[in-house]
Amino acid sequence: MSISREDIEKVAVLARIRVDEAQVSALESDLGNILNLVDQLSAADTANVGPLSHPLDAVQCLRADEVTETNQREAFQAIAPATENGLYLVPRVIE
Amino acid sequence: MHNKSVAELSRDLESGSVSSVELTREFLNRIKTEDAKYNSFITLTEDEAMADAKAADELRAAGKANVWTGVPFAHKDIFCTNGVTTTCGSKMLANFVPPYDATVTANFRAAGAVCLGKTNMDEFAMGSSNESSFFGPVTNPWGLSNGEKRVPGGSSGGSAAALAARLVPAATATDTGGSIRQPAALCGITGLKPTYGRVSRHGMIAFASSLDQGGSMARTAEDNALMLNVMAGFDPKDATSVDRAVPDYTATLNEPLKGLRVGLPKEYFSDQLSPVMEQQVRNAVAEYEKLGATVKEISLPHANLAVAAYYVIAPAEASANLSRFDGVRYGYRCEDPKDLNDLYTRTRAEGFGDEVKRRILVGTFALSAGYFDAYFLKAQKVRRLIQQDFINAFKEVDMLMSPVSPSPAFLQGIEHSDPVTMYLEDIFTIAVNLAGVPAMSVPAGFVDGLPVGLQIIGNYFGEARLLNAAHQFQQVTDWHQTLPQ
Numbered sequence: 001m002s003i004s005r006e007d008i009e010k011v012a013v014l015a016r017i018r019v020d021e022a023q024v025s026a027l028e029s030d031l032g033n034i035l036n037l038v039d040q041l042s043a044a045d046t047a048n049v050g051p052l053s054h055p056l057d058a059v060q061c062l063r064a065d066e067v068t069e070t071n072q073r074e075a076f077q078a079i080a081p082a083t084e085n086g087l088y089l090v091p092r093v094i095e
Numbered sequence: 096m097h098n099k100s101v102a103e104l105s106r107d108l109e110s111g112s113v114s115s116v117e118l119t120r121e122f123l124n125r126i127k128t129e130d131a132k133y134n135s136f137i138t139l140t141e142d143e144a145m146a147d148a149k150a151a152d153e154l155r156a157a158g159k160a161n162v163w164t165g166v167p168f169a170h171k172d173i174f175c176t177n178g179v180t181t182t183c184g185s186k187m188l189a190n191f192v193p194p195y196d197a198t199v200t201a202n203f204r205a206a207g208a209v210c211l212g213k214t215n216m217d218e219f220a221m222g223s224s225n226e227s228s229f230f231g232p233v234t235n236p237w238g239l240s241n242g243e244k245r246v247p248g249g250s251s252g253g254s255a256a257a258l259a260a261r262l263v264p265a266a267t268a269t270d271t272g273g274s275i276r277q278p279a280a281l282c283g284i285t286g287l288k289p290t291y292g293r294v295s296r297h298g299m300i301a302f303a304s305s306l307d308q309g310g311s312m313a314r315t316a317e318d319n320a321l322m323l324n325v326m327a328g329f330d331p332k333d334a335t336s337v338d339r340a341v342p343d344y345t346a347t348l349n350e351p352l353k354g355l356r357v358g359l360p361k362e363y364f365s366d367q368l369s370p371v372m373e374q375q376v377r378n379a380v381a382e383y384e385k386l387g388a389t390v391k392e393i394s395l396p397h398a399n400l401a402v403a404a405y406y407v408i409a410p411a412e413a414s415a416n417l418s419r420f421d422g423v424r425y426g427y428r429c430e431d432p433k434d435l436n437d438l439y440t441r442t443r444a445e446g447f448g449d450e451v452k453r454r455i456l457v458g459t460f461a462l463s464a465g466y467f468d469a470y471f472l473k474a475q476k477v478r479r480l481i482q483q484d485f486i487n488a489f490k491e492v493d494m495l496m497s498p499v500s501p502s503p504a505f506l507q508g509i510e511h512s513d514p515v516t517m518y519l520e521d522i523f524t525i526a527v528n529l530a531g532v533p534a535m536s537v538p539a540g541f542v543d544g545l546p547v548g549l550q551i552i553g554n555y556f557g558e559a560r561l562l563n564a565a566h567q568f569q570q571v572t573d574w575h576q577t578l579p580q
Contacts (some may be wrong), residue, residue, distance in 0.1 A: 091432050
């Protein structure tokens with residue numbers, strides 16, 4: 001199937017990736033080609049087939065409810081773009 | 096010295112004919128003088144390597160060495176290394192210094208191996224040519240003597256090129272749709288993608304979590320066995336790693352192959368494969384017949400749908416995994432964001448390269464309301480059909496053999512026009528990841544002076560038998576020892 005400019009703009013918002021007007025045309029063509037490739041799937045008969053999300057069909061393993069991690073806030077925040085008083089800084093959300 | 100295998104270097108260290116400090120210095124010097132031609136490394140960790148080598152020599156002097164103690168190797172720059180920049184080939188992580196080790200990293204550290212640095216790769220492991228790296232393309236050592244700059248394959252192109260150029264004797268790698276096997280084939284080295292769940296993914300930067308699997312690259316099957324001995328095993332930090340005993344993968348390398356049942360999937364010997372490539376693969380299969388294997392044609396009826404299913408599932412999982420890169424906690428952040436949305440959207444627009452953005456957008460589309468059933472659910476159903484093909488095949492045969500790639504290493508720059516052309520590079524490798532079975536690429540000949548790989552696909556957790564089959568092949572062939580000029 002083809003993908004419209006509106007679709008691309010909507011998906012870019014969902015993915016939180018800014019897409020310039022100039023890039024939309026190239027994406028329209030690239031994503032359209034990818035979706036054409038993917039459209040081969042519609043030929044497969046999957047009427048009685050369940051989806052496979054994991055090759056081993058494993059179940060979530062559980063562990064004892066014990067604290068195993070130590071507090072490494074300083075190490076983690078040392079690599080952050082902006083922190084203050086142990087908090088991560090982002091532009092003001094509430095005026 | 097740099098032409099020796101891990102097994103040989105390990106014996107030299109044991110006999111005392113060379114020290115780890117000498118070995119490490121030699122490989123570091125080779126990288127520093129040679130790698131400008133290949134760009135196979137993103138980061139060289141010279142100081143850490145020399146310190147580790149010294150510590151390894153001391154351990155050995157104290158009688159506490161194992162087979163890996165003091166042996167140099169490199170990590171694909173997707174494995175987190177505590178205190179050492181880990182970029183995943185992206186501008187987004189160009190400044191990222193992880194505060195912890197991946198489990199694979201920790202395993203090699205515990206074994207006493209000496210990491211020389213971090214190898215180049217396609218950005219976030221998305222690519223088949225190593226041209227999408229933020230740190231520039233990697234050049235394949237093969238073909239360079241003719242003045243041709245060819246791709247090493249991808250995404251583990253740096254690890255593969257460094258091995259082919261004899262800059263390292265072993266390197267880690269990862270494989271989501273062929274990223275170990277295809278570069279191994281294009282660079283003439285030996286690579287193994289283990290069964291999904293065999294090697295921990297903890298600290299291995301995620302691309303598509305139900306497909307990603309860490310594995311090994313070296314020049315011989317024996318060295319791959321030595322690597323898997325270190326890498327494999329259950330890890331409580333990875334919920335999808337499998338709690339199952341790890342055999343000594345070197346113990347069965349010399350088992351005879353008499354009676355081995357080999358299947359040739361007819362879908363992989365189609366007109367997408369050039370006749371000269373096919374001839375090399377068939378010659379390799381003939382060697383297996385001489386070693387006692389029986390060969391028959393089999394069918395993987397849904398193989399032709401694998402690329403389509405993959406290009407829904409992998410981008411969908413990637414779009415979720417890569418949502419963590421938001422410019423808040425680590426990695427790249429855009430300049431002067433005017434509000435929170437601007438921070439997210441501009442950080443991600445500036446930090447990700449084109450191919451990564453394409454895949455995030457495709458994945459977001461496939462998961463979005465109104466398209467989920469038609470794309471994502473449909474692809475997961477086809478995935479089960481593909482897995483069933485392999486389950487059925489392994490009722491009849493022990494192993495499958497096929498080409499790895501439709502052609503040998505192609506020239507840099509030529510495949511850029513349309514992403515789909517590049518995706519078809521992986522038509523013979525992708526189904527393996529969807530099914531989760533293990534597979535290897537083994538050097539099996541040359542076309543126009545460029546290496547050709549034989550793909551050997553095994554049943555779930557059949558790594559020991561795969562390595563055995565590859566090792567026996569390497570006892571009667573010397574393709575894996577041929578050097579680029």
